Amino acid sequence: MSTASRLLMSALSLLALMLVWQVAAWWAASPLLPGPAAVLAAMMRAAEGGALQRNIAITLARVAASFIIAMLLGSAIGIALGRSPRLNELLGPWVIVLLNLPALVIIILCYVWFGLTEAAAITAVSINKIPNVAVTMREGAAALSRDLDEMARVYRLGRWKLLRHVTLPQLVPFFTASARSGLALTWKIVLVVELLGRSNGVGFELQTAFQMFDVALVLAYALAFTAVVQLIEIGLLQPWERRVNRWRR
Amino acid sequence: MSAIGIHIMGKQFPARAGAPAREIFRDFRLDVAAGEFLVLLGASGLGKTTLLNIIAGLDAEYRGAIRFAGAPPRIAYAFQSPRLLPWRTVLENVALVLPSGTEGQEAARAMLADVGLAELADAYPERLSLGQQRRVALARAFVMRPDLLLMDEPFVSLDTASARRLRDLLRRLIIQHPATVLFVTHDSREAAALASRIVRLEGTPVHIARDVRVELGVTERGSPARLQAFLSDAGLAEPEALSGGA
Ligand SMILES: Nc1ncnc2c1ncn2[C@@H]1O[C@H](COP(=O)(O)OP(=O)(O)OP(=O)(O)O)[C@@H](O)[C@H]1O
Numbered sequence A: 001m002s003t004a005s006r007l008l009m010s011a012l013s014l015l016a017l018m019l020v021w022q023v024a025a026w027w028a029a030s031p032l033l034p035g036p037a038a039v040l041a042a043m044m045r046a047a048e049g050g051a052l053q054r055n056i057a058i059t060l061a062r063v064a065a066s067f068i069i070a071m072l073l074g075s076a077i078g079i080a081l082g083r084s085p086r087l088n089e090l091l092g093p094w095v096i097v098l099l100n101l102p103a104l105v106i107i108i109l110c111y112v113w114f115g116l117t118e119a120a121a122i123t124a125v126s127i128n129k130i131p132n133v134a135v136t137m138r139e140g141a142a143a144l145s146r147d148l149d150e151m152a153r154v155y156r157l158g159r160w161k162l163l164r165h166v167t168l169p170q171l172v173p174f175f176t177a178s179a180r181s182g183l184a185l186t187w188k189i190v191l192v193v194e195l196l197g198r199s200n201g202v203g204f205e206l207q208t209a210f211q212m213f214d215v216a217l218v219l220a221y222a223l224a225f226t227a228v229v230q231l232i233e234i235g236l237l238q239p240w241e242r243r244v245n246r247w248r249r
Numbered sequence B: 001m002s003a004i005g006i007h008i009m010g011k012q013f014p015a016r017a018g019a020p021a022r023e024i025f026r027d028f029r030l031d032v033a034a035g036e037f038l039v040l041l042g043a044s045g046l047g048k049t050t051l052l053n054i055i056a057g058l059d060a061e062y063r064g065a066i067r068f069a070g071a072p073p074r075i076a077y078a079f080q081s082p083r084l085l086p087w088r089t090v091l092e093n094v095a096l097v098l099p100s101g102t103e104g105q106e107a108a109r110a111m112l113a114d115v116g117l118a119e120l121a122d123a124y125p126e127r128l129s130l131g132q133q134r135r136v137a138l139a140r141a142f143v144m145r146p147d148l149l150l151m152d153e154p155f156v157s158l159d160t161a162s163a164r165r166l167r168d169l170l171r172r173l174i175i176q177h178p179a180t181v182l183f184v185t186h187d188s189r190e191a192a193a194l195a196s197r198i199v200r201l202e203g204t205p206v207h208i209a210r211d212v213r214v215e216l217g218v219t220e221r222g223s224p225a226r227l228q229a230f231l232s233d234a235g236l237a238e239p240e241a242l243s244g245g246a
């Protein structure tokens, strides 16, 4: 299928979803299930004073900060574990424990120990994401090609060339995989973190709207934020993936 | 230039999932003179690649020593498989072994032209045929002007014309920049065409069955009949070569 026809299909599919939503709203005829028009109106109202944009920007900044920290630390830990079987035996179980700790527990502990601060919020989100990244990157680091490593040794490539031309390119597929699932996970957890301990951001606004049973505002924030995240995915992540994969047949 | 003293007291591969332990070398000695073109002949699975890996310093799990006269040589190794970086272009793969900079790029480009791949410089290796990938690997080995050149069946899967062209190129390069060459092949005709010395390996553990000096002129090396005669005289003609084996 061509890109154009794929886009058309997606648009049609989304349109159908809107239609179903509209019909359901008519049928329910309740402020608890507002239709697309009401949600759009709520979105405009929130955007008028700049509150919508500001809160989305704040939340995105938190997503970006914790995402970058988690990718860096998670990759470093994962690569170290993948390269050293000894280290993996020692610390592998820790990663599993962390991986299975509910996100909520980590968030609560961070707020309890570090206070209701920005640092605590970002730490909580990062810690939630680090074990996922570490596990994926460990798999990549353990599967590095011996053949290419030997080639690099014979030709005395040196540390920097080895890293840049031999090692990192082999880890790229694993890095993109964890970045992709990472973004999806991070922005969901950021909302919870904001709801529990921040006084701004999309998560905080959702909580306020919830307390007032303003479902239209909840949906307005949710849709606007999802759209922004999708744009980042399509506009940033996917082109980058295509670029690093251009050598594939 | 380097002379190499090879003494492998013991080399074995431990038993692993199904495969029994194998002793490849026991008290194996081979001295290679500086500037020698030594061709190693031997059956498949004998230990030729293992020997090159030990000399290249890739396999340290053996008892014995490899001694180089003088400073450690610059080693280039054309592996049995091309071992190119699939995510780098052909040109980048060749330039990789040179110091970064335009000078290296130019040298790499010139070497690619020499192996007949100038127009594929910007392609990615996975889009090349195996024979073309082999030539890229050879360009990478040649371009760094090595003192010691290890080549593990470098010309298999090439048609006769390309193989002959690359043999000529190899001879030319060695004249320009003298090097000691260790060259593994199954093809005794190829061995006679290139070598200054042919060593035939046999058995488990490996021993040297034949060690022959090759003193043929350029014209003789170009004549298949003359090469065949030399091989039969030296006791290196293979009956299986006639039936197209290896
Ligand atoms: N990493 C390894 N672990 C266990 N056994 C090995 C290993 N590498 C090689 N061997 C065994 O050692 C023997 C020699 O292998 P080697 O690759 O040196 O043979 P070769 O002479 O190069 O053969 P060919 O001409 O087919 O390339 C073979 O029997 C092989 O099974």
Ligand SMILES: [Mg+2]
Pocket: B048, B049, B050, B080, B152
């Ligand atoms: Mg071999």
